[in-house]
Amino acid sequence: MPPAIPRVLSIAGTDPTGGAGTAADLKSITAAGGYGMAAVTAVVAQNTHGVREIHLPPATMLAAQLEAVGDDVTLEAVKTGMLGTAEIIRTVQDWVARQGPDVLVVDPVMVATSGDRLLAAEAEEAMLHFCRLATVVTPNIDELAVLTGSPRAATEAEALAQAADWAERTGVAVVVKTGHLEDERVTNTWISPDGSRHAASSRRVDTESTHGTGCSLAAALATRLGAGDDPATALAWATDWLHEAITHGADLRVGSGHGPVDHSHRARRLASAGSAAPWLAADAIPARLESPTDLRVSAGASADGSARAGASGTGAADGSAKSGTADGSARSGTADGPARPVAAEMPAPSIAPVGPWTAALWEAGAPLAADIADSGFVRALVDGSLPEAQFSFYLAQDAQYLDRYSEALQALADRAGDPAEAQFWAESSSGCIEVEAELHRSWLADRPSAADLPASPVTSAYTDFLLARALTAPPAVAAAAVLPCFWLYAEVGASLPDVAADHPYAAWLETYRDPGFVAGVLGAQAAVERELEAATPEVRAEAVRAYLLACRHELEFFEQARRVDPSALGSGARLAMVAR
Ligand SMILES: Nc1ncnc2c1ncn2[C@@H]1O[C@H](COP(=O)(O)OP(=O)(O)OP(=O)(O)O)[C@@H](O)[C@H]1O
Numbered sequence: 001m002p003p004a005i006p007r008v009l010s011i012a013g014t015d016p017t018g019g020a021g022t023a024a025d026l027k028s029i030t031a032a033g034g035y036g037m038a039a040v041t042a043v044v045a046q047n048t049h050g051v052r053e054i055h056l057p058p059a060t061m062l063a064a065q066l067e068a069v070g071d072d073v074t075l076e077a078v079k080t081g082m083l084g085t086a087e088i089i090r091t092v093q094d095w096v097a098r099q100g101p102d103v104l105v106v107d108p109v110m111v112a113t114s115g116d117r118l119l120a121a122e123a124e125e126a127m128l129h130f131c132r133l134a135t136v137v138t139p140n141i142d143e144l145a146v147l148t149g150s151p152r153a154a155t156e157a158e159a160l161a162q163a164a165d166w167a168e169r170t171g172v173a174v175v176v177k178t179g180h181l182e183d184e185r186v187t188n189t190w191i192s193p194d195g196s197r198h199a200a201s202s203r204r205v206d207t208e209s210t211h212g213t214g215c216s217l218a219a220a221l222a223t224r225l226g227a228g229d230d231p232a233t234a235l236a237w238a239t240d241w242l243h244e245a246i247t248h249g250a251d252l253r254v255g256s257g258h259g260p261v262d263h264s265h266r267a268r269r270l271a272s273a274g275s276a277a278p279w280l281a282a283d284a285i286p287a288r289l290e291s292p293t294d295l296r297v298s299a300g301a302s303a304d305g306s307a308r309a310g311a312s313g314t315g316a317a318d319g320s321a322k323s324g325t326a327d328g329s330a331r332s333g334t335a336d337g338p339a340r341p342v343a344a345e346m347p348a349p350s351i352a353p354v355g356p357w358t359a360a361l362w363e364a365g366a367p368l369a370a371d372i373a374d375s376g377f378v379r380a381l382v383d384g385s386l387p388e389a390q391f392s393f394y395l396a397q398d399a400q401y402l403d404r405y406s407e408a409l410q411a412l413a414d415r416a417g418d419p420a421e422a423q424f425w426a427e428s429s430s431g432c433i434e435v436e437a438e439l440h441r442s443w444l445a446d447r448p449s450a451a452d453l454p455a456s457p458v459t460s461a462y463t464d465f466l467l468a469r470a471l472t473a474p475p476a477v478a479a480a481a482v483l484p485c486f487w488l489y490a491e492v493g494a495s496l497p498d499v500a501a502d503h504p505y506a507a508w509l510e511t512y513r514d515p516g517f518v519a520g521v522l523g524a525q526a527a528v529e530r531e532l533e534a535a536t537p538e539v540r541a542e543a544v545r546a547y548l549l550a551c552r553h554e555l556e557f558f559e560q561a562r563r564v565d566p567s568a569l570g571s572g573a574r575l576a577m578v579a580r
C-alpha cells in the first residue's frame with residue numbers, strides 16, 4: 001500500500017530557468033501530489049533559447065548522491081531524464097538494479113526542443129539497454145525512432161505500431177506522445193507489452209511554451225504511479241494536468257524563446273477555490289435602494305478604478321495586484337485569465353433587461369457574467385478538452401441542481417400574489433423537471449456511475465441558498481435569487497461559437513441554444529422588475545445581494561467540475577475527509 005504522499009526521486013540535468021530537468025521534475029512531482037527529490041546528472045547552462053554549456057560532474061559524485069538518498073529514503077518511484085553519457089547511464093543503472101524501485105519511469109532524453117544534444121551519440125546504445133529496466137519509457141517521436149531502430153514515424157498509427165512491437169519484444173511499457181506530430185489533438189498512449197492500450201488526449205495548444213513538457217509529463221506520471229494509480233488513471237491525470245500547465249505557460253512571461261509551462265496553475269486555481277473569504281463585501285451594496293440609480297452609482301467605477309458592486313471572483317488565484325480591488329468588493333481577473341474591465345465597461349447582455357431594475361442588476365453582476373463566459377469550464381467545453389469524467393460530473397450535478405431548483409421555483413409559485421406570476425413560476429418549475437428527466441434519459445443513461453452521484457457541496461450550497469430564499473425571503477429577494485440561473489445560463493448559450501459536428505460536446509452545446517431559455521429569462525426578468533419596484537428600499541438592497549450571490553454561485557457551479565478528481569468519485573458509504 002503506497003503512502004498517500006509518494007516519495008519520488010528525479011535523476012536528471014539542471015535548467016537554471018526552471019523549465020526543464022530537475023526543476024521541472026520537482027514542480028511536477030509536487031503538483032501531482034508527491035514529495036520530490038533530485039539527484040543531478042549534469043549542470044546545464046541553458047535558457048528558453050537553448051543550451052550554452054554542459055558540465056558533467058564526475059560519475060562518482062552522482063553515485064554518491066544516489067547512495068545518500070537510497071540509504072536513507074524509501075522511494076515509491078524514480079524518474080530519469082537527461083543522463084548525458086554512457087558512464088552516467090551505467091552509474092544510474094547499477095544503482096537502480098540494487099535499489100529496485102517499484103516504479104521506474106525513463107524519459108529517454110536525447111535532444112532538447114532547441115535541437116541541442118543532451119545525450120552523447122555513442123551513449124544511445126547504453127540508453128536502449130537501460131530502458132529495459134523501466135516500468136515505462138516516455139520517448140517523443142524522434143526518440144521512439146532511435147529506441148526502436150525505425151525511421152521517424154510520420155503518423156500516430158506508425159508510432160503506435162513501432163511502440164507496440166518494441167514493448168512486446170522488451171516487456172517494457174511505452175507511452176507514445178504525439179506532441180511532435182501535427183494533429184490537432186495531442187495523444188499520449190500507454191502501450192503495455194501484452195498490447196493493451198490506454199489513450200489520454202488533449203487539444204493541441206497553440207503556444208511557444210512547451211519547454212520541459214516531456215520532463216513534466218514523465219515526472220507527473222511517475223508520481224501518480226507511485227501513488228498507486230493504475231496506468232490509465234495515472235496517464236489521464238498527467239495529461240490533463242499538463243494541458244492546463246501548457247495552456248497558461250505563456251502568462252508566466254519567463255524568457256523570450258520556448259518558455260516553461262505553468263506547473264502550479266492547477267494548485268493556484270484550487271487554492272483560490274478553497275478560500276473562505278466572503279464573496280460580497282458588507283458595504284458592497286447600499287443599505288437602502290430608493291431607485292436603480294443608487295445601485296448604478298454604487299456599481300460604477302470609482303476614482304481608483306475599483307468597482308463597488310459585484311461579488312468577488314476567483315481572482316486571488318494568481319496572487320497579483322490585478323486580482324480584485326483593495327477592498328475586495330469587486331474582481332477583475334481570474335485564475336484563468338487576465339484582468340477584465342470593471343462593470344461600467346462591460347458589454348451589454350445579449351438578452352436585454354426589461355426595465356431599469358434588471359438593467360441595474362445586470363450592470364452590477366456583469367463581471368461575474370464575463371467570468372462565467374470565460375471560465376475554464378466553459379472554455380474547456382467549447383474547445384473540447386474537458387475530460388469526459390468531469391463532463392459526466394457536471395451532468396450529474398446539473399440533474400441534482402434542476403431537481404432542487406424546480407422546488408425553489410414551485411415555492412415562488414406558491415407564494416406569488418399575482419396569478420400570472422404564479423403561473424409563470426409553476427410552469428418554469430415543471431419545465432425544470434422535464435429537462436432533468438431528459439438529462440437522465442439522454443445523457444446519464446449511459447453514464448451509470450455519474451447518474452448515481454449525490455449533490456456536491458457546491459451544488460448543495462447553491463440550491464440550499466436558493467431554497468432558503470424561495471421559501472422564506474420577501475418575494476423580491478426570492479425572485480432576484482433565482483434570476484441568474486435563467487439569465488446567465490442563457491447568456492452562456494448565446495456566447496457559444498458554432499463547433500464542428502465531430503466535436504466531443506457538439507450535441508451538448510446545442511442544448512444551450514434552446515429558444516425556450518430566452519422566453520424563461522424574459523418572464524423571470526419581468527417578475528423581478530415588478531417585485532423590485534414594489535419592494536421597500538431595504539428589501540431591494542437584500543434582493544440585489546441575493547442576485548449577486550446567486551451569480552457567484554453560478555460561477556462556482558460551472559467551475560466545480562474542473563475541481564473534481566475522478567478517482568475521488570468512488571462509491572461506498574463514507575464521509576469525505578479533508579487533508580490536514
Ligand atoms: N502544443 C501542445 N499542446 C498540448 N499538449 C502538448 C503540446 N506540446 C506538448 N504537449 C504535451 O506534452 C507532452 C510531451 O510533449 P512532447 O511530445 O513534445 O514530448 P518531448 O519532446 O519529450 O517534450 P520536450 O519538448 O520537453 O522534450 C505531450 O505528450 C503532450 O501531452
Ligand SMILES: Cc1ncc(COP(=O)(O)O)c(N)n1
Pocket residue numbers: 012013014015020021022044046081082109111112113114118210211212213214215
Ligand atoms: C536538463 C534538461 N533535461 C531535459 C531537457 C529537455 O527539455 P526540452 O526538450 O523541453 O528542452 C532540457 N532542455 N534540459
